[in-house]
Amino acid sequence: MIQLDKQYEPGEVEKRWGRFWEEKKFFHADETRKSPAFSIVIPPPNITGRLHIGHAFNNTLQDILARWKRMQGFNVLWQPGTDHAGIATQNVVERQLDKEGTTRQKLGREPFVERVWEWKEEFGGTINKQLQTLGCSLDWERDRFTMDEGLSKAVREVFVTLYEEGLIYKGDYIINWCPRCRTALSDLEVEHQEEQGHLYHLKYPFKESKDFLIIATTRPETMLGDTAVAVNPKDERYHQFKGATLVLPVLNREIPLIEDSYVDTTFGTGALKVTPAHDPNDFELGKRHQLETINIMHPDGAMNSLASPAYEGLDRFECRKKLVGDLKDSGVLVKIEDLSHSVGHCYRCRTVVEPYLSKQWFVKAKPLAEPAMQAVRDGSIKIVPKFWENTYFEWMENIRDWCISRQIWWGHQIPAWNCQACGEIIVVRETPDSCSACSSKNLIQETDVLDTWFSSALWPFSTLGWPEKTESLQCFYPTSVLCTGFDILFFWVARMIMMGIKFMGEVPFRDVYIHALIRDSEGQKMSKTKGNVIDPLEVMEQYGTDALRFTLAAFAAQGRDIKLAEDRIEGYRNFCNKLWNASRFVLMNLDDYKGSCILDEKANLSTADRWILSRLNRATKEVNESLEAFRFNDVALTIYKFIWNEYCDWYIELAKSKLSNPGPERVAVQNVLIHVLDSALKLLHPLMPFITEEIWQKLPQNGESIMVSAFPEFRESHLNEFVEKEMELVMEVITGVRNIRGEMNLNPGLKLNVLVKTQNDEIQKTLQGQSLYIKELARVEQLEVGPDIEKPNVSASSVLGGMDLIIPLEGIMDFQEERNRVEKELKKIEKDLIFLDKKLSNPNFVKKAPAEVIEKDEQRKASLSEKQVKLQIHLKTIEQALC
C-alpha cells in the first residue's frame, strides 16, 4: 500500500527527480533520430549572472514548451549556453583586482584575460546549476559558451566574410564613449534619461567688429573644441554677418561663421556652436564644411592639452564648473537657463556617455536589415504577440550602422592586423605571418574586441557547429521558437534574424514569442539597488519550484509587464498540496486495484464517470490549443480549474459513494479516478515537472518517467454533452440545497428531506437516476421528485431552472431568515426582468438581432417570470406564518 504524507514537501523530491532525469539523459537531443525536430536556443545568460526572476520566467516558459513537445514525441533540443558578456564580466574582474589594489592596466592584457578565464571557470557555472534547480530540461551535453573554440571560429568567419563583402568597415566617427569603461558603445547600449540640466548662453565676439553672437549650449566645456559657429542661411538676423570670422573665447581661436540648413532658427538664438569632435550632428556639419576636428578629451573623460593648459587634466565635469566660473568672470556668460534634456548613460556602469570621435569598426546595417524585414513581412517569422512587429519594423527601417568595436580586453579580438611597414589592414580567417601587400612580418593585431552582441547574433547556428556542416545543424536549424523578453528585441532578436538569413540563407527561428517583463508590485523594474527583488531561489526554497513555475506561467498573459504578487505564489503552492492530497486519496483507495491507468473502454461507466471524462477532454483540448498559441496563462488556468474545481470538488466527492462497496462499480471508479489523474498529471507536467513525476511514479503504469510519456490528446469520442447537461442539473440541485442550508444557518450535519417539483420528464429521470449523488453531496435523507408534489407550508424553497426545490423544515424553520433570503432573490429577479423587458420591447432589437439571441432572451424572461410568481407565492406563505 502506497502512503503519501499529508503535506507535499518539495525539497527532497525535486533533488531526486532532477538527478533521475539527468542520469537517464532524457534531456539529450539526438540528431540522428527520425522523429520531427523541435528546437529552442536559450537566450544565453551572462556568465556573471545569478538566476533572477526574469531568468526564471523566461526559462520556465521555454521548459514548458520543451517538455510539452517532448511528450508529444518530437525530437526536442533545448540548447543551453552562456554569454561571455564582455563589459559586464570585465567589470566584475576589474572590481576584484581593485580590491587587491591593482588594475588591469598594471596586470597587462594577457594576464588579465587569463584572470577572466579563471574567474569564468570558478563562477561561470552558477547560472547553469540554478537553471537545473529550476528543472530546465536543457541538453547539458551541448553546453556552449560564446567564447569557446567553435563559436570563436564562427565569429571570425562571419567577420571576415562581411569585411570582404564591404559590409564591415573601419573609420573615424563619432560614437558613444563611456569614459569609465573606456570603450565605445553602440547606440543601443546607451540608456537615455531625462535630466534637469542647464542651457548656457555664451557671447562669441566677431574678429572684425565689436559685434557678437550669442550661442547656447548644454555642455559648455565642449566650446574648447569648437571650430565654427553655424546659422541657418534663411535666418535674416545673420545675413549681415555672412562670411565673418569669430573669435572663440578663452582660446582666442578664430573660427568661421558658416551657414547650414540643419540649424534650427527657433532654438536658442539660432546660432549653433560647432564641435565636430564631440557631437554627432556637429560632426556631420563639420564634414559638409571641411571643418577641423579638435578632440579635447582623453579617453577617461579628462581634458587634454588641446583644451588649453588652464583646463588640461580636469575631468569634463570639473572643467565645466571651472570654465563656467571663468566665463562668468570674463563676461562671456550671458545667462543660464534651466533645461530638461535627455542624457545618455552607459548601460553597464551608468556613467554619462560622451559623444567621442574615434576610429571604430562598423557593420553596414541596411543591406542586412532589408531581408530581415522581409522575413517578418512574409510570415517566414511570426512574432507573438503581433503588436511587436510594429516595433520591429520601426527600428529596422531606421536602423543605423552598428558600431562593433570595443576598447576592452575580454571578448573576441578583431581578426584584423595592421602592417607596421606599409599600413595595410589585413582581415583574414587564420592568423597571418606576413603582410599581404608588402610581405613585412611586422604585423600587429587590432587590439579592439567585438561587441558581445556580435557573437550572440550567431547563437542559433554557431551553437550547432557552424561553419561546419554538422548533422545538428541539419537537424535543428532553423530552430522552432525563440522565447525572450522585449528588452533585447533589437540587441539580439533583430540581429539574429539578420545574421541567420545572411549566413544560413534561412531564418533562425519560425516563431518569436515575446513575453512581458517582471516588475515588482509597484510596477518598478526589479533591481538590487532598489531592494525590491523577488529572489526565485528563495521562493523555490520556501514554496517549491513547481509553485514558482506555475505562478510564472499563470502570469504570462500577453501584455507588456507583470507585477508579481507574492501571495499568488502561495496560492499555487496550495494548489500543489491540493493535487498531492487528491492523489493521496486516489492511492489510498487502490489497494485491491489490479488495472492500470489506461481507461477500460468496456467498463460500465456511471454518469459521473462519463462527465469527468468529457470534462477532461475539454481541458485537454484547451491546454493543447493554448500551448500552441503561447497562451501560458490560459494553460495554467485551465488545468487549475480542471483539477481543483472539477476533479477534486466534484468527481472525487461523487466517487466516494461508489468506492465504498467492493464490486465492479468500485473497480470502474478506481479505473476512471486513476486514468483521469494520470492524464491530469501529464497535462500539468510541463508546468510542474517535479510533483507530477513524484506522484506519477506511484501510479500503476509501466513507463520510465512522466516526462517521456505521451501527452494527452483530445478525443472527441469522450465528449458527452448530454452527460454534462445531466451533471449540471445534479450540481444545480446540490448547490441549491447547500445554498439554502448556508443562508438559513442550518447545521451542516443535519440531514434534510428534499422535494423537487418539476413537470419536465428529462429532469425527473435524471434526478431520480442520480439521486444517490444528491443525497451524498447535499446531505439529503430523502429525495422526492415528481410533477404533483405538495409544498408543505413550513418549508424553504427556491426555484431553479424548470424545477422547484422544496425543503420541509417543520420545527426548525426560521421564517425571518427565509423571508430575507427570498426577498433578496426576488429583488435580483425583478432587476433582471426590467432589463429583459426593455430589451425585448425594443422593436429594433426584435427586428435585427439574430433569432437565437432573441429566443434565448425570451426563454430567460419566461423562466424568470415563472420563478418570480412562485417565489411571490412562497413569500406570502412565509409572511402569513410570521403574522
Next chain:
RNA sequence: GGGCGGGUAGCUCAGUUGGGAGAGCACCGGCCUUACAAGCCGGGGGUCACAGGUUCGAGCCCUGUUCCGCCUACCA
C-alpha cells in the same frame, strides 16, 4: 517629437471573433463532512479611466481627453 502597452472587485490580474463581467488573495457567515484547515460549504463586493460615436446591443470596434509605464529620436 514619433510609437507602443496599460487603466476591469479592496489588492494582483484574466476576459481569443461584440450578445447582461471572471479567478486568486483579502473580506463576511458556517464547518475538524475519515484526501487536503495550505482544507470544505455558502455569501457580499465592479458606472469595465472619462467623453463622444458606430450598432438592436460595446469591457471588446472607431474618435477625442486624461493618468501610468515603456521604447525610440541629432534640436544645440
